[in-house]
Amino acid sequence: RKEVEQDPGPFNVPEGATVAFNCTYSNSASQSFFWYRQDCRKEPKLLMSVYSSGNEDGRFTAQLNRASQYISLLIRDSKLSDSATYLCVVNGRYSSASKIIFGSGTRLSIRP
Amino acid sequence: NAGVTQTPKFQVLKTGQSMTLQCAQDMNHNSMYWYRQDPGMGLRLIYYSASEGTTDKGEVPNGYNVSRLNKREFSLRLESAAPSQTSVYFCASSEAANNQPQHFGDGTRLSIL
Numbered sequence: 001r002k003e004v005e006q007d008p009g010p011f012n013v014p015e016g017a018t019v020a021f022n023c024t025y026s027n028s029a030s031q032s033f034f035w036y037r038q039d040c041r042k043e044p045k046l047l048m049s050v051y052s053s054g055n056e057d058g059r060f061t062a063q064l065n066r067a068s069q070y071i072s073l074l075i076r077d078s079k080l081s082d083s084a085t086y087l088c089v090v091n092g093r094y095s096s097a098s099k100i101i102f103g104s105g106t107r108l109s110i111r112p
Numbered sequence: 113n114a115g116v117t118q119t120p121k122f123q124v125l126k127t128g129q130s131m132t133l134q135c136a137q138d139m140n141h142n143s144m145y146w147y148r149q150d151p152g153m154g155l156r157l158i159y160y161s162a163s164e165g166t167t168d169k170g171e172v173p174n175g176y177n178v179s180r181l182n183k184r185e186f187s188l189r190l191e192s193a194a195p196s197q198t199s200v201y202f203c204a205s206s207e208a209a210n211n212q213p214q215h216f217g218d219g220t221r222l223s224i225l
Contacts, residue, residue, distance in 0.1 A: 032211040043202055043216035044155070087154070091211055100214075102147075104154035 003027060003101045004090050010107040013078060020074040021106045023088030027099075032091040033071045035062055037084040038105065044087055047073075075108075083110045114138050118203050118217035125193045125224050133188040133220050135203030143206045144186035145170075145214060146178060148199040155202065161186055162208075193224045 005024045013019045025033075033050035048055065050062040050071050061074040071090075075082055085105040092099040116137045125131055137144065145160040147170075157170030161180040175197060177189045186205075190197060200221050204214040 034213050043218045045216070046213045049213060089213075100157065102155040104152065 004088060004103040006086075006088055006103040006106045008104060008106060010109050012109045012111060015078060015080060015110055015112055017078050017110075018074065018076045019078055019108065020072055021086065021108075022070045022072045023090075023103050023106075024068075024070040025088075025090045025101075026069070027090070027092050028066075028069060030069075030090045030092050032089075033062075033064060034089040035060075035071075035073050036087040036089060036102075038087055039084050044102075047086070078108075078110050080110050080112065083108060116203055116205055116215055116217035118201075118220050120220060121218070122221045123223070125190075125222065127193060127195060127224060129193050130189065130191050131193065132190075133201055133203075133222075134185070135187065135217060136185045137203075137205040137215070138184065139205060139215065140183070141205035141207050141215075142183070143208055143212075144180065145204040145206075146176070146186070146188045147202045147204065148172065148197075149202060149219075150199050158188065158201075195224045198222060198224045 003026050035047040036044040037047045038044040048057050054063040059076045063072045085107050087105045088103040119134045142163045146158040147155045149155050156172050159178040161167045164183045179187045200219050202219050203217040206212040206214045
């Protein structure tokens with residue numbers, strides 16, 4: 001089993017729809033979680049951190065489920081500009097940087 | 113506000129040639145990283161430097177060397193390039209090695225013929 005797993009997609013949804021995807025992780029001691037977005041042939045950019053109580057940033061909501069070891073990202077009222085690959089990132093507790101693991105990403109395509 | 117700057121942006125090498133990829137950050141971050149990204153593989157950590165004066169191997173260090181020249185600069189060297197090293201290389205930095213988000217440069221696209 002991979003340490004961090006994501007559904008590669010692609011998710012193809014109409015503009016205005018709500019879409020959600022998950023990221024599972026295997027290390028129960030993981031402490032830090034992030035979502036990044038990556039546009040085609042561009043660098044990853046931090047979208048949001050994921051906090052234990054869940055957090056929201058505009059149309060984006062991130063949640064953490066420690067019991068089932070996954071994080072989720074919900075996008076409401078999706079825009080064409082949301083089309084990108086979304087990477088989850090998991091970091092182990094008291095670990096070195098070598099334990100920062102990036103998922104392979106979920107591709108999202110928003111159609112008009 | 114430059115952030116993380118990588119040079120060059122594109123490079124084509126012949127097998128066996130050597131080259132150094134440069135990375136500099138102006139955010140006063142302590143930690144710096146080198147990743148490679150291949151289709152379907154996600155980002156894989158090559159080397160990192162938790163703080164100035166230290167470097168450590170990541171997941172895929174073979175065929176690479178690094179130098180943390182000072183707090184700002186972290187270079188990646190390919191001593192004898194191989195076709196398997198064709199990839200997109202990203203440099204990143206963060207305030208600290210643990211629990212902090214990373215900020216990425218815009219990448220170097222490297223082809224080895």
